[in-house]
Amino acid sequence: ETVSSGSATGAALTLSTTPLSATKNNALGTPNYAKGASGVRIGSFVLTASSAEAVNVSNLTVTMSASSTNFQNAMVKVGSTQFGTTKATLSGSDAITFSGSAPIVVPKGGSQVVDVYADVLSGTTANTYTGVTTLTSCTGTGSVSNASNSCSPTSVAGQDVQVSDG
Numbered sequence: 001e002t003v004s005s006g007s008a009t010g011a012a013l014t015l016s017t018t019p020l021s022a023t024k025n026n027a028l029g030t031p032n033y034a035k036g037a038s039g040v041r042i043g044s045f046v047l048t049a050s051s052a053e054a055v056n057v058s059n060l061t062v063t064m065s066a067s068s069t070n071f072q073n074a075m076v077k078v079g080s081t082q083f084g085t086t087k088a089t090l091s092g093s094d095a096i097t098f099s100g101s102a103p104i105v106v107p108k109g110g111s112q113v114v115d116v117y118a119d120v121l122s123g124t125t126a127n128t129y130t131g132v133t134t135l136t137s138c139t140g141t142g143s144v145s146n147a148s149n150s151c152s153p154t155s156v157a158g159q160d161v162q163v164s165d166g
Contacts, residue, residue, distance in 0.1 A: 019050045019142065020057070020106065022135055022151040025113055028159050034166035036122035042071060043116035043133030043158035047151065049106040055149050056103035057140035060084070062116055066092045067129040070163065071118040078104050078114055090118070095136060103140060116158065126165045133158035 025044035033040045043062065049055045060076060060083070068074075068090040075086045076098045084098025106112045116133045135158065138151040 019052060019147075020055045020138070020140065020149045020151050021048045022046070022138060022153070022156045023048070024156055024158060025115075030128070030160045030162055032162040032164055033120050034164055035120055035124050035126070036166070038073075038119040039117055040120060041115050042074075042118050042161050043135075045114045045116075045135045045156060045158065046111050047104070047106045047114060047138065048111040049108055051109040052142075053145060054108040054110075054143035055106045055140045056143055057106060057112075057138050058103050059097055059099050059137070059139045060104075060114065060135065061095055061097045061137035063095045063134045063136045064090055064093060065129065065132050065134070068092055068094065068118075068132055070121055070124040070129065071132070072121060074116060074118045076114060076116055078112060083114070097137075105143070106140075108143070120163055124163050126163055128160055128162045130160050131157045132161045 023046050025046045028044040069092045071090055073086050073088055076083045083100040087096045135156040140149050
């Protein structure tokens, strides 16, 4: 018969209550585009997974501001890869859900940048448009647990966009 007792010292473990977080990508700042510019980045967000597991994001919802009528052909990209379908006409305050054929993989303990692109209409008034995009939802599943995950917080305001005469 073997009896063991004693103590062990090891690294502290932290349990995460937010397996998927979203923040504004401050690296973008306030972009400035000329009227009529096409395929320009009007919003950027960072999705971060906890150290517990990667998250496969299947849906993102971006709510456009009332001033989004100055833009068209909104799309989401991760790097150079488009995620979901382009929304051609923006009528102001649209909530656009993007769903890709393959998920956005947010690595365990890592981040993934998600960008919103659009064209600036040529008739747009030169101005600074406040918070053109807001990330209002993202959902996915844990890569190991397959548990449902949603972004926290549920509303992340994006960048202001400056439009100039050119």
